[in-house]
Amino acid sequence: MKQKIIFVVSVLFGLMFLNAGLNKFFNYMPIPEDIPENLLKVMEPFMNIGWLLPLTGLMEIIGGILFIIPKTRALGAVVIFPIMVGVVLTNTVNDTSGMPIALVLLAINLWVLIENKEKYRPMLRK
Template sequence: MKAKILFVLSLLFGLMFINAGLNKFLNYMPVPKDMPAEAMKQMGAIMQIGWLIPLVGIIEIIGGVLFITKKYRALGAIIILPVMVGVILCNITSMPGGLVMAGPLLLINLWVIYENREKYLPMVR
């Protein structure tokens, strides 16, 4: 049962990040009209660095695909972790309402990392 729940959550998590990554290239999701000024200021600053948004998009797509597949889920979780930290920090500092979505995503990511902790041990030895 735990494996099935983990698979479903991993599938949804991976698809969300693939979608977010594709949006960075195709811009098909509109920016919410009620976005706080501080969040718009942060996004403007991030967009000033021309290579950052495409880099994050590529990381989200690759990490999302890897997260879906059981064999590479541990690698996908580590690849996505820095992006998740950035999402959480942006939500804490400028859009606390976004934590409703970002918090559970971080917990799913941390759960996958915890479940695969033996695979990471060679990196820290």
């Protein structure tokens, strides 16, 4: 039962990141009108540095796909973790309205990382 829950949650998690990454390339989700000014200031460097937004989008797409596939889920969790930290920090410092979903996504990412800790052990050996 636990594996089924992890599978369903992982597919939803991966699809969310796949969607977010694709949106960075195709801009099919409009930016809300009521974004706080301090959040717009944070997003400005992403728009001005031409390679940063596509790189983030590409990592979200790759990480999302890896997260969906059970065999590569451990790698997907590692790829997405730095992005997830950025999402949580942005929601902590600039705009707390997205904090509940950010914390849920962080918890899912941490859960998968913990479930796969044996796969990471060789990387941590001397």
